[in-house]
Amino acid sequence: MATARWNGEILAESPDTTIVEGNHYFPPESVRAAFLSPSATTTHCPWKGNASYYTVRVAGSENPDAAWFYPDPLPEAAHIADHVAFWKGVEITD
Known part of the structure; x- marks a missing residue:
C-alpha cells in the first residue's frame, strides 16, 4: 500500500500505484481531492506530454x-x- 502524506493528512492511498521515473502515480479514485486545488502551472515532458499541477x-x-x-x-x-x-515535501511510503 503506497501512501502520500503531508501536514498530518493522507492525500492518497493505494495498493495499485504506477511507478514512473521513481515517482508513485496514484489512481485518481485513490486521491483525496478535497486537499487539492488546481494550479495554473504546467510543464512539458518530451515522452509524457504536458503536466498540470495542484496546490x-x-x-x-x-x-x-x-x-x-x-x-x-x-x-x-x-x-x-x-x-x-x-513531491515538494509530500512523504510517500510503501
Whole structure:
C-alpha cells in the first residue's frame, strides 16, 4: 500500500500505484481531492506530454504545485493518464 502524506493528512492511498521515473502515480479514485486545488502551472515532458499541477492545502497550510498529473499524456504514458504524483515535501511510503 503506497501512501502520500503531508501536514498530518493522507492525500492518497493505494495498493495499485504506477511507478514512473521513481515517482508513485496514484489512481485518481485513490486521491483525496478535497486537499487539492488546481494550479495554473504546467510543464512539458518530451515522452509524457504536458503536466498540470495542484496546490496541496491542509489545515490552513499550502504547498504550491506539490502534485501533478497528465490529463492527456502522449501514447507512451497513456497508462498514467489522470494519475497523481507528489513531491515538494509530500512523504510517500510503501
